[in-house]
Amino acid sequence: MPAKNRHTVTVDKIITGGHGLAKLADGMLIMIPFVLPGEKVVVAIEKRKKSFAEATLLEVLTPSPQRVKPACPSFGSCGGCHLQHGDYPSQLAIKESILRDLLSGNQEWSAEHLESIFQPALASPAPFHYRQRIRLQVDDSGRIGFFERRSHAVVDIETCPLAAAPLNDVLGRFRAIAAFQKLLPHTEALELLLSPLTDQVEVIVRLRRKPRAADQQAATSLAETIERVQAVWLAGEGFVMSGPFIANEANEVALKHLAFALPKNLAGRELVFRFEAGGFCQVNQQQNERLIGQLLEWAEVGQEDAVLDLFCGMGNFSLPLALKSRKVVGTDLQRSSIRGAKNNAQDNHLQNCLFLRADALEAIREFKKTTEQFDLILLDPPRHGCREILPLLGDLGSKKIVYISCDPATLIRDLKDLHGFGFHLRKIQAVDMFPQTCHIECIALLSKV
Numbered sequence: 457m458p459a460k461n462r463h464t465v466t467v468d469k470i471i472t473g474g475h476g477l478a479k480l481a482d483g484m485l486i487m488i489p490f491v492l493p494g495e496k497v498v499v500a501i502e503k504r505k506k507s508f509a510e511a512t513l514l515e516v517l518t519p520s521p522q523r524v525k526p527a528c529p530s531f532g533s534c535g536g537c538h539l540q541h542g543d544y545p546s547q548l549a550i551k552e553s554i555l556r557d558l559l560s561g562n563q564e565w566s567a568e569h570l571e572s573i574f575q576p577a578l579a580s581p582a583p584f585h586y587r588q589r590i591r592l593q594v595d596d597s598g599r600i601g602f603f604e605r606r607s608h609a610v611v612d613i614e615t616c617p618l619a620a621a622p623l624n625d626v627l628g629r630f631r632a633i634a635a636f637q638k639l640l641p642h643t644e645a646l647e648l649l650l651s652p653l654t655d656q657v658e659v660i661v662r663l664r665r666k667p668r669a670a671d672q673q674a675a676t677s678l679a680e681t682i683e684r685v686q687a688v689w690l691a692g693e694g695f696v697m698s699g700p701f702i703a704n705e706a707n708e709v710a711l712k713h714l715a716f717a718l719p720k721n722l723a724g725r726e727l728v729f730r731f732e733a734g735g736f737c738q739v740n741q742q743q744n745e746r747l748i749g750q751l752l753e754w755a756e757v758g759q760e761d762a763v764l765d766l767f768c769g770m771g772n773f774s775l776p777l778a779l780k781s782r783k784v785v786g787t788d789l790q791r792s793s794i795r796g797a798k799n800n801a802q803d804n805h806l807q808n809c810l811f812l813r814a815d816a817l818e819a820i821r822e823f824k825k826t827t828e829q830f831d832l833i834l835l836d837p838p839r840h841g842c843r844e845i846l847p848l849l850g851d852l853g854s855k856k857i858v859y860i861s862c863d864p865a866t867l868i869r870d871l872k873d874l875h876g877f878g879f880h881l882r883k884i885q886a887v888d889m890f891p892q893t894c895h896i897e898c899i900a901l902l903s904k905v
């Protein structure tokens with residue numbers, strides 16, 4: 457490598473995406489993967505862009521005291537994890553500082569205000585083996601794993617340290633099964649879904665083409681061969697997901713769902729949730745419990761209050777809120793989520809919940825035509841946020857909003873808009889739903905001035 461392409465730099469901080477930020481002698485900013493703040497490293501410049509350059513890490517000259525040996529042999533090549541080289545406290549500190557950086561410098565919030573509202577990151581109870589669902593890519597050569605960093609090449613993996621143990625158990629046994637080998641050439645992805653209540657697993661096999669009778673037989677055979685697999689589904693682009701293919705037809709109804717329970721101490725009563733394969737569920741169940749705890753604490757809803765949960769899924773937040781409030785109205789675009797939410801309310805004997813399948817914007821427009829008013833609005837939109845609905849929220853009577861987000865950039869954009877509409881930021885916290893990765897979940901509390 458030409459010497460002029462090699463540089464020794466000191467990492468200033470970690471930014472969005474988990475990249476280290478450093479400066480070359482000529483002032484050019486560079487982004488380096490797999491480094492920690494304060495480390496002196498040797499890097500090679502890969503790509504120069506207008507305002508920054510991308511570099512690869514060649515050597516760590518002065519390692520951070522928080523540097524650790526990554527747990528996974530594929531760390532670095534597999535694109536799934538970004539922070540395994542740092543101990544868990546360093547990962548939390550990185551996520552906190554990314555969030556602080558994104559918030560600061562905005563005219564909406566002074567440095568003093570941010571200091572007073574910023575909460576330390578909420579640690580995940582388990583930094584490894586926390587994922588209750590994983591999606592693995594499959595390539596033409598039968599490699600099963602995650603995409604390589606910045607590529608669509610598949611890194612073959614035997615086991616994933618982020619996946620819950622039952623998922624690794626199933627993954628480890630799949631390849632040796634003849635029925636799976638029959639499906640493999642037509643498979644583009646595999647989803648393994650844990651049912652935390654039972655430790656059973658459901659598998660969605662995403663095919664490149666419409667399933668045939670032989671695929672269905674192979675799916676049933678897979679469920680028969682691995683006791684832990686309660687159902688296999690066949691899905692893909694352009695056709696309806698088919699299944700469940702199960703070992704015992706008589707158990708079809710009982711086996712069709714995944715399930716988890718929230719403990720009594722969270723909302724005053726144990727709640728059991730069932731949800732369908734393919735629908736949304738939080739990936740880290742133990743951390744989901746902490747997030748719900750934080751939501752209930754910040755929301756402070758009482759028995760007189762009405763709550764609107766605009767992206768309610770299968771009622772993950774709506775049901776705990778229903779135990780604390782007068783009523784909850786939940787809306788979601790996905791039919792199966794609303795079906796799940798209604799069933800969950802019924803199974804948990806909650807009569808103060810109403811669930812409607814609706815686009816959030818449409819739902820708000822409908823509420824505006826009525827006298828319906830809410831004391832709390834909960835927002836938990838997909839990654840891209842929910843900018844389009846923000847101008848209308850003020851008309852629903854609410855003085856308080858809790859916003860839960862898996863993308864700090866769209867969250868902060870939306871918080872700025874909400875500030876303009878009179879909802880001021882009162883508390884904000886990173887909730888580490890995805891340890892070892894650069895992804896940051898956040899919860900924010902806003903109230904009207």
Ligand SMILES: C[S@@+](CC[C@H](N)C(=O)[O-])C[C@H]1O[C@@H](n2cnc3c(N)ncnc32)[C@H](O)[C@@H]1O
Pocket residue numbers: 736737738766767768769770771772773787788789790793814815816817836837838
């Ligand atoms: C991040 S998930 C949150 C689900 C739920 N709060 C939970 O914790 O399980 C986002 C949800 O928004 C729903 N969604 C996406 N776009 C929507 C829209 N335009 N209107 C209403 N819901 C939408 C999805 O179906 C999904 O259930």
